[in-house]
Amino acid sequence: MPATSQKTAVVTGASSGIGAETARQLAAAGYRVFLAARRVDRIEALAAETGGTPVATDVTDADSVAALAAAVGPSLDVLVNNAGGAFGVSPVAEGDVEDWRAMYDVNVLGTLAVTRALLPALIRSGEASGGSAIVNVGSIAGRIAYEGGGGYNAAKFGLKALTNALRLEIVEQPVRVMEIAPGMVRTDEFSLVRMGGDQERADAVYAGVPEPLVAADIADAIVWMVTRPAHVNIDELVIKPRVQAAPHKVHRV
Structure with missing residues (x-):
């Protein structure tokens, strides 16, 4: 596929787990993938494997996010906001304010910063191609609260609200907003x-x-979401193992 016609994607938190696997599967689907994460050695290794472009990125740092946007350039087809995390399992009555702040910073404010920085490129690409896509990686923790999960629940509920508000606000733009x-x-x-x-x-x-x-499993679902026809918006896809009925209800053997 010529470089001029190759679709592009950004995956944040691409150094491990869901982010790394999503980058692999998007690359296999023909995308040029910008691998955004803090651990440069890991994204450089992944770039060597996938042909992607590593970009050292801390989504909680404004200058770092600006550098990512500069590296991506004026157009972008897919943004996967995957950077996130959970810190601690303390009950609310013993909640660590710094852990809660860190979770909100990376899961919500980090997603805000990256989306705001890359939205002009997504709109430009959408106008040229008929549609671009944002996928925010949330959690069932953003739908059902559970004991010991208050801080993570608050962050992922916040991410869900951000996603829903953005979808309303840019409905006239050729950008799908999904979670x-x-x-x-x-x-x-x-x-x-x-x-x-x-x-x-x-x-x-x-x-x-x-x-x-x-x-x-999650990467496969994300690739499916972004490769639907441009008029199809998968507002939200909740995906659990068969043995998990809810965050607090899991069959164990």
Whole structure:
């Protein structure tokens, strides 16, 4: 595919997990992918594997986001706002304000910053091609609160509100605004980070769960969403393993 006609995508949080797998699958689908993450060594390795373009990016830093927008240039077909994370499982009565602030910063304000910076490029591409797309990676935690999840719930509920408001505000533009809300996804880092590096507690999250989702399942769904016809908007896609009925209801064996 000639470089001039190749579609482009940005994936934030591309250094691991869902972000890295989404970048792989978008590249396999023919996109030139800008790999945005803080860990440069990882995105450089992924770029070597996929032919993508690594861009060192901290979504909570304005200058870093501006540099990402400059690297992408004047047009962009797909933005996957995947950078996020959960920190801690304390109940609200013992909530760590810094953990809550960090979750809001990366999940909500980081998504805001990247979307605001890249929206002109998405609109320009949409006008030329008939449609571009934004996919925000939310969570079922943004739909149902659960004990020990207050801070993460608040952040992902906030992301859902941001997504819905943006869809209303730019409905006249040729840009689809979508959210994918995964349930239990086993990755190398999500629960480990949430548990402050305690591997035993992280492993316990998935203990006895016969088949949790994996990053490839979510990436596959994201690629499906962005490759629907331009007039089709998947407002939200909630995706869970069969054995998970709700955040707090999981069948274990």
